[in-house]
Amino acid sequence: MLTEFGLALKYVRARGNTLYYLADDGTEVGVFDAASGFGSLMFGHNNPEIVEHAKWLLDQQTPVHAQFSGYSFALNLAAELNTVIRRELQTEDKFFALFGNSGAEAVEISIKHAEMDRGARIAELKAEIDTHVEQARTAVANGARVSADAAAVVGGTDFDHLAAEVARRNAQTEARPPLFLALEGGFHGKLVSSVQLTHNNEFRAPFKALAAQARFIPRDRPELIAKVVEDERSTLLDVTVQDGVVDLVERDFPIFAAFLIEPIMGEAGIFPLSAQLAGALREACDTFGVPLIADEIQSGMGRSGTFLAGTQIGLKPDYIILAKALGGGVAKLGVVLVNEHRYRKDIELIHTSTYGRDGFSSRLALKVLQMLEADDGKAYQLAAERGAKAKAMMEAIKADYPDVVKEVRGVGLMLGFELHDQSDSSSPEIREAVEHEALAFVIGGHLLRKHQIRIFSTASNLETMRFEPSIHLSDEEIARVDAGFRDICQILRDQDASRFE
Missing domain, CATH: 3.40.640.10 (Type I PLP-dependent aspartate aminotransferase-like (Major domain))
Incomplete structure (x- = not known):
């Protein structure tokens, strides 16, 4: 299914909010990852501070297995x-x-x-x-x-x-x-x-x-x-x-x-x-x-x-x-x-x-807690601030496309962008995609190919696109999602499936 919709890419590198794959000519192409490991990447892919700590733990020969001992x-x-x-x-x-x-x-x-x-x-x-x-x-x-x-x-x-x-x-x-x-x-x-x-x-x-x-x-x-x-x-x-x-x-x-x-x-x-x-x-x-x-x-x-x-x-x-x-x-x-x-x-x-x-995971998680709590909880503040800016962007799209966007929901950097049901679309291609529960894949493939955005729907609500990037979400990335979402909304408003890439 991923292959059919152009989503079966082989990612070779990841950093921050970006995943990289190799194009046919061997050049590296960066993709903004809005899925973020389904919310796993608060500090982004391969955060340097976390990776450095993980290397240090391994270099220190931290005991991974020490079951049935007096200390863990x-x-x-x-x-x-x-x-x-x-x-x-x-x-x-x-x-x-x-x-x-x-x-x-x-x-x-x-x-x-x-x-x-x-x-x-x-x-x-x-x-x-x-x-x-x-x-x-x-x-x-x-x-x-x-x-x-x-x-x-x-x-x-x-x-x-x-x-x-x-x-x-x-x-x-x-x-x-x-x-x-x-x-x-x-x-x-x-x-x-x-x-x-x-x-x-x-x-x-x-x-x-x-x-x-x-x-x-x-x-x-x-x-x-x-x-x-x-x-x-x-x-x-x-x-x-x-x-x-x-x-x-x-x-x-x-x-x-x-x-x-x-x-x-x-x-x-x-x-x-x-x-x-x-x-x-x-x-x-x-x-x-x-x-x-x-x-x-x-x-x-x-x-x-x-x-x-x-x-x-x-x-x-x-x-x-x-x-x-x-x-x-x-x-x-x-x-x-x-x-x-x-x-x-x-x-x-x-x-x-x-x-x-295990010792490795426990000590790495301790590092994550320290990073969250550092500077009076700056990470929490960033999640709230960056999330509020992204949500405002989505609300503005909803205001411009009320016939396409049903609702924007969420808190911080856990947001949902829900589209209206398209099962009665005047486009046979869009209706068929909805019937086969594939419209989210069509949209995801289009956003990936045209806008270099990697995003998925939620598992039990296929009309809702999930937005869960890291706290290092940039204004440029927000602008890219703005352009991508507006493109999708215009295609659905025009009922013109031929513009899906």
Whole structure:
């Protein structure tokens, strides 16, 4: 497909916001990379400071593998991440760090931890019920009786029968698999478990039988959370004794393990969540006892203008997932940060990852954090300022082409430029491209060949072009995108597919 649309270039060099390929005559051609590793390159391709540090680490013979030892450079990284996270969330709570190789693996780690936490809560609940059953057994031996209501539920007044029936019914409920909550349009990876939390059915459906399922909530309807939870509600039977009467009560069974959200929904089309929604999600999670997990894989590490995109909407998550830019565009690294009040330390014994805490990646990530925090957070300021200028450029195009441009969205250097649906185009070629979900490739190929711009649509919203360059975005690069986008808009306004190169 990439070959068909002229996108299958062999890039031979990369620096800053530019990728280079060799033309047929062997000369090097530079292309402005607006995709930026899907948000991985906060400091650009092969940033000299990061590359120099990586070389130094290798020259120092930094131990990459030192498992089962008393010290890991990941401890330093966890400490530095805590400093930044606690500042952003304005909390004194500590966060424990669990490391993996990628964002998708970090999501898998968070799923495993959340299920471990749910299992522990179920075990505590079962232990309480078992204690209550034995207390009731003793009370019956001393003359207590089974209530008529309880007898009607279990089919008899014999206590041994009641206890057996409670155990049988509870075992059936406990066998129910866990569920997760996520937002419609959300993207959390493509591994076995993480793909089930990704809303795009094309990615999810082929593997539906392999992992725990999710229930998806529209991002503009947080009031539906209560309905979804009620629809899936399960209970365990518990036993009480009061005034010599044994009765049954229902206890809510924790069927939902966690609620995963993106503060800026990337693959849905770059949709920032609102402060109102952030508050509603936190309230719902507190009400139903479900941990709130913020997937900041694409939006975090300063891309929005703050270290966490959730900071700008007052989001207070229990877990935070970081990856992509954490490794500086060089190392592959992901981390889950879990609030101390939710953390289950036994996870460290049963989840491991060979490269998850390696010395090279950890020390390189420390360098990235230092660069982000340097000069009173100048990198964050650049992300905000450069992003605001790029967004203003796109808004001006929208004002000139309201019939072509539907919306400009995003924060900082995570922007989306959405075109109106072209399925009713007067051009047969454009209609055919839309029908085959290929218009984004046509546009991408044209921008690449004519304007030397490398850009893609978002995965689940093909009308939205993603814009995620590094903080070193120049005025010249913004002007180039301005010209390229205006060219596309004029072609679509004229419905003249023959001008696509």
